[in-house]
Amino acid sequence: MTATHPPGPHDGYATDVAALCSDLLRIDTSNPGDGSGPGERRAAEYVAEALDAAGVHATLTEPRPRRTSVLARIDGEDPDLPPLLVHGHLDTVPAEPRDWTLHPLSGDLHHGCLWGRGAVDMKGTLAMTLALVRAWARTGQRPRRDLVLAFLADEESTGAYGSRHVTTAHRDHFAGVEEAISESGGFSITTRNTEAGPDARVYPIAVGERGTAWMRLTAHGTAGHGSGPAEDNAVAELVHALSRLAAHRWPTRLTPPVGALLDALDRTLGIRIDRTRLEEEASRLGPLGELFDCTVRDTAHPTVLTAGGKVNVIPSHAHAEVDGRFLPGARDAFLETVDRLLGPKVTREFIHCEEAVAADHEGPAFDAMAAAIRSQDPRAHPVPFIQSGGTDAKAFAAIGIGTYGFAPLLLDPDLHYFGMFHGVDERVPVSGLGFGVRVLHRFLTTY
CATH class of the missing domain: 3.30.70.360 (Alpha-Beta Plaits)
Incomplete structure (x- = not known):
């Protein structure tokens, strides 16, 4: 594949994002939904330390012991633009080790992929965000608009200790935010023998x-x-x-x-x-x-x-x-x-x-995401889609924020993306994570 890299030291993206993702996968944040899990505290502390090392002040919030979320903010180049929220969840669904090829808490690299519960849903995406923030810290680059960051607990249950908590107890943190990006969108599905040419790639971006x-x-x-x-x-x-x-x-x-x-x-x-x-x-x-x-x-x-x-x-x-x-x-x-x-x-x-939620599939945010994907993959065909499941987007919709599912990944044609969610042998390609960081860089520095 031919790709155009964004300005900046892109060569370090894949290495850094892989290390971050592997570390997060080794932290057990399984959430059975009945309060018996280990909680998100260790992962939240890891994220906060990574942000602090990049010069971004992070705040931990914890409605119950060890049910921890991380909030932060990054100043953009144009303070007159509305801030953009980037949110994701720290918790995962449980996994049964005996069913897996590699242990679900291994975080091991095997055949080009990092294996572990949460690799796709969604510690890989969190690692992409952290890798990008760290790259900006090294180069002095900034996003175009202010970024509001939220790394959340409890998405795999009701969100009561995560998104629903921060949107009430920390409502001011999201002041002025109208749009957000989060999980489950921007991944590639390879098509064959189409009018668009061989190996065209469809990239669904979630709009509701x-x-x-x-x-x-x-x-x-x-x-x-x-x-x-x-x-x-x-x-x-x-x-x-x-x-x-x-x-x-x-x-x-x-x-x-x-x-x-x-x-x-x-x-x-x-x-x-x-x-x-x-x-x-x-x-x-x-x-x-x-x-x-x-x-x-x-x-x-x-x-x-x-x-x-x-x-x-x-x-x-x-x-x-x-x-x-x-x-x-x-x-x-x-x-x-x-x-x-x-x-x-x-x-x-x-x-x-x-209630069901929706964002604008014909607006400038969608167009900017599509352009960011095309900048890295000339064969890309971004399309809108509606997620069948639910995410923290619903909690943010309740305070007037529309979320797009935009966690870009370039995947091997034989890797079944939807099968990774809550499935056995969940894994994510390191090269795909590096691609995702480059796409996010392009989007966040231009939109």
Whole structure:
């Protein structure tokens, strides 16, 4: 690949970002969501020390012991421009070492990749940010506008001890901020045999995400002996309700950003994606289809089921948890459908509920991100997309900040990016991290 490097000492990016990423991967910040994890304190202290060494004052904030976030600010060249927020999370989901090729806390370099839980989600991105700040400290360069930095706890749960904490307890830190960048966007997907030429690369930039409705369901029945009549069996009622929910075919609906994504893929691939058969088209397009497969409809997936404690006792209650996601503007209709499918004998309550969020996919920020990617990869085709999952973007949207998913990575065509998230053998290429630092440098010094 031919790439144009930005001004500055780019040659040290890959080495520095690799060391930073490896160090972060070796710090256990697993977050089971029940408060039993080690917390983010050690990683937060590491980040703060790296920032302080680069001349950037860092503040630690901790709503609960060891649930720690880091806040900082870097002055830009033009103080008249609104500040830009760069946020990311320090925590990871847990990993089972026996399932991995290398230990998930190893941070080892193997076949050109750094391996470990959080390599993609999202300690690699945090390392890119730190490497860039350190490079600026060495050269005296600065971003075009003020940068507000937030390295956050608890994203892998509800954000209560991270993004939701800092947006309330430290609201002034984000004064004047209108836009932000964070995880899950700007990565490459290689296409083949298209009108754009061989080995064209699509770079999806996230411009929003579906709403989140995590729900706890409860079925009530009559307790009794397992050998007797069971006309009011809570377990059976709940299982039947979950079966109806899981079998439901949610209708498709194109939001403007997803429509823009499909139009861009049409142009890049030289085809016409059939809007009336999106499920089949998503399957046909493989990794590119994953960009829209889950964002053209609502979803509700049962994930947890608990009931009873003894084989010969019919319990009076049965419980389940469901991960629900809904399109922008669809919250009420989504919940009405869920209630209809559950039926009158199953009640629900929210574990966590947040509205869908969106940023401008046609504005100058998106254009500047696309230009930054193209500056490093002439074969790049940046496109907008909506994330199927959720991030800290929702907490910042609540205070008027729109977040773009922009954590640029140049990936090997055979590395399944989405499969790295919460998956086994999570890893990130060192060369891709170096590419990402160069893209971020270009974007942050020009936008």
